[in-house]
Amino acid sequence: MTTETLATLLRHWAGRRGDETAVTFLDYRTSEDGRAAFLTWRELDDRVSAVAARALELAEPGERAAVLVEQSADYVVAFLGALRAGLVAVPLFAPNLPGHAGRLTAVLADCDPRLALTTAPRLDQVAEFVDPKRTELVAVDLVPRAREREWPVPDPDDLAYLQYTSGSTRSPAGVMLSHRNVLANARQACEAYGAVTGHTTTVSWLPLFHDMGLVLGIAAPMVAGMAATLLDPVAFLESPGRWLRALSASPGAISAAPNFAYGYSASRVSEREKSYLELSRVVSLINGSEPVLPSTIAQFQTAFGECGLDPAVHRASYGLAEATVLVSVTEAGKPSRQVSFDRDRLAAGAAVPSGGGDSSTLVSCGYAAGQQLRVVDPEQRKALPDGTVGEIWVRGENVGRGYWRNPKASAEVFGLRLDGTGGWLATGDLGVLFDGELYVTGRRKDLVIVDGRNHYPQDIEQTVEEHPAVRRHSAAAFAIPLDEGEAAVVVLERAKNLEEANLAAATEALRAEVASRHGLKLTDLVFLAPGEVPRTSSGKISRSSCRARYLDGAFADRRLS
Known part of the structure; x- marks a missing residue:
């Protein structure tokens, strides 16, 4: 009996849709227009088998295989190759990702991988992060074609992969996800977001090592037999119009992004770029992983409604890595x-x-x-009534x-x-x-409790971001301990067009506005230069990192006010 996994589903679709495109990667690192690299279902299946065969020469089923590959079709090959070999995949990132070396070191020490799957150009860099006595390196772009063979048959409850959390609320922790878990959630996502074999395509710039990025970019396409179009997160940040063009070019597009990305796209895509967009065929635009703001939805719809975007495709969602990713979503068509x-x-x-x-x-x-x-009620462990x-x-x-x-x-x-x-x-x-x-x-851990009153940090952040001196989507509000109790602090970035001489007046105005609207006195308000507020790998503001760095004094030499 064969246990169904993402790798066995790949074999199924390779048999049914062999010469059709399975994965497209738009590479903006080598081409301003985005050089497209394609893999058909049969080519993807062959390459996954090649990686799996090599992996089984070096490791036993159940051992960990870290995926240290840049965003690309090679990432999909490496991840699915580990699963086909019966290994526990650990989706991570290439060592050249800026600012994440410490996290990579910590995660590799925690998961203790038997294999490190990477690509030839990154072999030397990856070697610096692993113990050669414990971890073998495999370049997935160099392995030879494998002969037909039988593959390990895991139990549905065997581990498929370890999903390390982004660290937005705590130190990274590896969530253990089984084959049953990921298939269940991928099917839940496909049903919720309207995935139809042969009619819908996923489009994603989210990191493939991120929970939503992995399900949207790999798991859901394997379950539904959908093609996936992938971009690098940096390509999106450099020019969000690239994401919109990919949506326009992909019939039946299903995509996802954190809330900030919708506002960022609306403000950065030019009228000239919009004139080439056709967004009437978009099926679902998932907004999640941080608070969904009404103003952002309206801003995005105003910007791209003229391109045919239907307001009903916006799908606010809630999820977390501990539940694979998706938990709840708004109804389709509304x-x-x-x-x-x-x-x-x-x-x-x-x-x-x-x-x-x-x-x-x-x-x-x-x-x-x-x-x-x-x-x-988490203390009483009793369900609460509506409201x-x-x-x-x-x-x-x-x-x-x-x-x-x-x-x-x-x-x-x-x-x-x-x-x-x-x-x-x-x-x-x-x-x-x-x-x-x-x-x-x-x-729960983010609540700012001062003088016995609860304050939601996003409310404070939205208030300060309304001021023209503050860069949009850059504020972090959090509490710090003082001898007399907790106190509130806000760290934010100045707007790019703001003269530093005006920061004193802006600081005073922001303190007054927070006091007026929230009844909250800020103990400190820190202006930083654009790009200085810590963010997670998916671009969200990391309140926990801001708090830790503030308490460590890391902002002392960089603060502008």
């Missing part, structure tokens, strides 16, 4: 619902529509995607098995009991069910 809640009552734990005073407008993240979802803020708990086949080599942390998060049933995941995220839909309000 714009995401937005509700303005009374800000003070929301901070106190009650979701009450605003009667005209200070409010927080939240975008619905819809309904659970083929899994169970509850909002819970009450609590911790989001999830249960389903997509929920991972725990954290790699960390049973203590696993026991605190996975396999919890609720309402007489086990297997619940405590997400660490706060949310509320309102009229049956999920609204995410923040993370």
Whole structure:
């Protein structure tokens, strides 16, 4: 009996769709126009088998294989090759990714890989990060074609890969995901986002080592037999029009990005570029992995509505690596619902529509995607009624098995009991069910609690980012410990056109605005130069890194105010 895995599904589609394109990588590193490299389903299957055969000469099924490849079709080959060999893949990144050497060293020490899969140009760099006595190097672009053979048959609950979290809220931890987990979530995603074999294509610039990037770029295409078009994240950041052009060129496009990317694209794509875009065939644009802002959705739709973009394709989603990725999503064919809640009552734990005073407008993240979802009092471990803020708990086949080599942390998060049933995941995220839909309000650990009052950091960040002196999507609000209790700090970047001489006035105005709108006195407000606020690998602001660097004094020599 053959256990279904992403690798066996690849073999299935290679048989059915052999000469059709499976993966397209648009390479902007060597061409301003994006040189397209293609692999058909049969070519991808052959290359995956070649990597798997070489891997089995050097490692035993169940051992770890780290994927240290740049964003490319070679990454897909390496990841699926590890799975076909029965190894546990560890999707990481090439050592030349700026600013991530420390994280790469820590993750490699934690997962202790038997193999490091990379490409020929990166062999020497990868060798500097691994112990040659423990880890063998394989260049996936050099392995010879393999003869036909039998492949290891894993159990559905055997590990498929370790998904290391981005570190946006804590030190990186490896989530253990089985073949059952990833197939369940990929199918949930395909159903939720309208994937249809032969009619839809995924388009992604998200890093393939990121949870959403991997499911969108590899897992979902293997499940649905869809072609995938991939770009490098740097290519998007250099020119977001490249992403829009890829969407335009891909019939039935399904894509995803964090909230900031939609605002960034709307502000950076020129009118001339828009004139070449045809976006009426886009099926789903997934917005998740950070709070979804109504203003960003409106900005993006205003910018690209003239290109045929249907407002109903915007799909606000909620997810996390511990649940493979996808947990909930808004309904297809309808714009995401937005509700303005009374800000003070929301901070106190009650979701009450605003009667005209200070409010927080939240975008619905819809309904659970083929899994169970509850909002819970984490101390009492009891489900809360609709309209009450609590911790989001999830249960389903997509929920991972725990954290790699960390049973203590696993026991605190996975396999919890609720309402007489086990297997619940405590997400660490706060949310509320309102009229049956999920609204995410923040993370438990990110709450800023000053003088007994709760403040959601994103509310503070949105307030300061409205000021023209502040660069959009650059603020991080967090709490620091003082002798008399917690205090609030905001770190942000100045707008590129702002003269440093005007920072003092801007600082004073921002402090006054936060005090007026939130009843919160900032202990410190730090202006940095553009690009200086720490971000995760997918481009989100990392509050935890900001807080750690602030407490370490790392901003002292770089602050402008």
